Amino acid sequence: MNGEHKIIVKLFRYNPQVDKQSYYATYEVPWKEGMTLLEVLNYIYENYEPIAFRYYCRCGVCGTCGVMLNGQPVLACRTYINRVEEIIVEPLKNFNVIRDLVIDRRSMLERTIKLEPWLIRRPKREALERISWSLGELDKFYLLMSCRECYLCRAACPAAEVGFKKPELTQYPGAKFYIRDLATRLLDPRDEDKQSRLLKLKEEIDAYACTTCKKCWEVCPREFEIPEIMEELRALIAKAGLGPLEGHKTFADYIVKTGRSIERQTTPLLEQVPEVVEVPDPVDEVLFFTGCLIDYRLQNVGLSAIEVLKRNSVRVVVPKEQQCCGSPAIRSGLVEVGRAQALKNVEIFESYGIKKVVMGCPGCLLTWKLNYPRYIMEERGRLPNLEVYELTEYLVKVIGLNRLNKNLGEINMTTTYHDSCHLRRGCGIWKEPREIINLIPGLKFKEMKEHDVCCGSGGGVRAGRRPVSVEIGKRKADNIVATNVDGVLMECPFCYIQIRDMLNQFYGGKVKVFYLIDLIAEAYRRAEG
Incomplete structure (x- = not known):
């Protein structure tokens, strides 16, 4: 039909009987509304040449038609193809390939x-029993x-x-x-x-x-x-007494003994700031939850967070008795340690009578959003009387872009952004950091490959299975360097430390690592000259 749209399909091909190595073949396929990837593959098979791929039920039940579409694993029968110019189809990753798209299971x-x-x-059992x-x-x-x-x-x-x-x-x-x-x-x-x-x-x-x-x-x-x-x-x-690993036990022991998951090295943030940071004519008031790493390791991030809130006329209250959120214990299976932390923190924060809680650590945020409501409901028969926000989420959704203080100075730098797993998939926050990035004058932004793939620091892997963590982290460092940027931004202390270490270890610190909130605070300072 004249004027029909055609998509270019780059298809992974490999036949071990004739090919020394794999290659990509290119096909033109007429596109139609509602077309599935399985229909695309069948069109190539029927109109060009035989290709090897699996399918059976055509309705997403059998699970045999899995392939990679533009780098993402999908079921071919359930994946609709949008009106695009080109797609890339490959066999599922992390398998040996028998032929073309057919993996060896x-x-x-x-x-x-x-x-x-x-x-x-x-x-x-010889007789029926009650289960x-x-x-x-x-x-x-x-x-x-x-x-x-x-x-x-x-x-x-x-x-x-x-x-x-x-x-x-x-x-x-x-x-x-x-x-x-x-x-x-x-x-x-x-x-x-x-x-x-x-x-x-x-x-x-x-x-x-x-x-x-x-x-x-x-x-x-x-x-x-x-x-x-x-x-x-x-x-x-x-x-059952079979875990967790020694690295995880260390964190849990510190939580029980000190209220923090790591040991004190320098002056904590909580000892550097007043309990109440007043502003003239406040538009809102929030409680600030630091988390262990911002309190004990990345104090400057906490200072920047408070500064940014202050510059947007937000009164900030920093409870001095707050403790570890319990996430390191919960993620490694020591649930009761995490439950105890939830009860302590909710009681402390509710006592201020302020409903909104802002935090700069996605791991803490996810724990407050996911685990705390369950624990408090089980222990007290109600939900916490608190609303928790990540900082960029609070700035964009509560303060609002139209009311946000945009008196920002230039920062001439090319950057990319790493999506924390807990922030993006755990809490659904990924647009807000990018909206804030786009407000900073002079900042050029480039999206990197696999920007939302794990850096290897989460789930206790960095603490308990360091070699695995390093391998995953190197892949993240490779993608950052390949983007050809001056700096990489993020909103997670675990990711910050992991990616900084990986870039230093494998690339000699070729790309600088920045906490986004630090960059925002610096932009405010530059605006003042």
């Missing part, structure tokens, strides 16, 4: 068998049993990529194995091999290599809250 099936995902009873199974556990069991076994989670996972490329560092295979093969059995009251399964979860799955970055959740057709499931499993490991 045999090693994964062998691994599943090794985990013994069937029901184990000792001894065999005690709560509705909540039963619902979760059936939900997890609905895993499609599509392996999109494995293809998206930075830790699984390390396991695929450098198995000497970790055997972590991706979420499917502990979701479908182990968690379902651990939930089943009939199963009598739970201790052995927990040991397999810790050692054969390498449960502590998961950064809880939620990339798996982002691509999962069933939208499983996989990081939360992992944290529940780590809690079971800890309860």
Whole structure:
């Protein structure tokens, strides 16, 4: 048909019987509204030449048609193609390739068998018995049993990529194995091999290599809250006396003894600032939660945050009795330590009678948003009477871009931005930092490749599985340097320290690392000359 739109499809091709190496073939495919990627592949097969790809049900149930589309794992039958100029289609990452888009699943099936995902009873029962199974556990069991076994989670996972490329560092295979093969059995009251399964979860799955970055959740057709499931499993490991790792225990011990997860080295932020920072004619008042790293390591970030709030006529109250949010303990499975911190902090912050809480650490923010409501409801039968915000979120959504103080001086620099996993996927905040970046005069912004892929610091991996953390971090450093920028911005203390260390270790500090809020504060100062 004249005038029809055609898309260019760059397709990964590889036939080991004739090809020495893989290559990309290019095809033109007529586009139509509502076209799926599976239809694109079938068009190429039927109109150009045979290509190898898998599919069966065509409705997202069987999980066999997984491929990479423009670098993201998708199910071909459920993915609609927009009116674009070009797409790139490749086999799922972190697998060996049999031919074209067909991956070799045999090693994964062998691994599943090794985990013994069937029901184990000792001894065999001869008569019917009553099973005690709560509705909540039963619902979760059936939900997890609905895993499609599509392996999109494995293809998206930075830790699984390390396991695929450098198995000497970790055997972590991706979420499917502990979701479908182990968690379902651990939930089943009939199963009598739970201790052995927990040991397999810790050692054969390498449960502590998961950064809880939620990339798996982002691509999962069933939208499983996989990081939360992992944290529940780590809690079971800890309860059984099999974990956590030594690095995690150190953090938890500090929390219990001092109220902070790390040791004091210099003067904490809480000792440098007054409890109340007054401003003339305040437009709002907030409580400021520092978090451990901003209080004990990155004090300048906290000073910048308070300065930016002050310059926008916000009265800031900094509770001096605040403690660690408990996230390091919760993420490693020591839930009761985290629960105790939640109770302490909520009681302290509610006592001020101010509802809004602003913080500069996404890990703390996620803990306040996700874990605190659950713990407070269980302990006190109500939700916390507090609203929590990340700083850029507060500036954009509460103060508002139209009311924001835009008296900012020039900062002539080319930058990129790293999305913290806890901030972007955990709390849904990614537009707001970029809106703030765009307000700074002279700042040139370039989006880097894989800007939302984990840096390797989260989930206790930096503390407990450092070699895995370094491998993931190097990939982030590679992408930053390849963007050809002067600096990289972020809004997370864990990411800041990790990325700074990786750039120093592998590139001699070629690209500078900045906390976004520090740059905003500097822009305000430059405006004053």
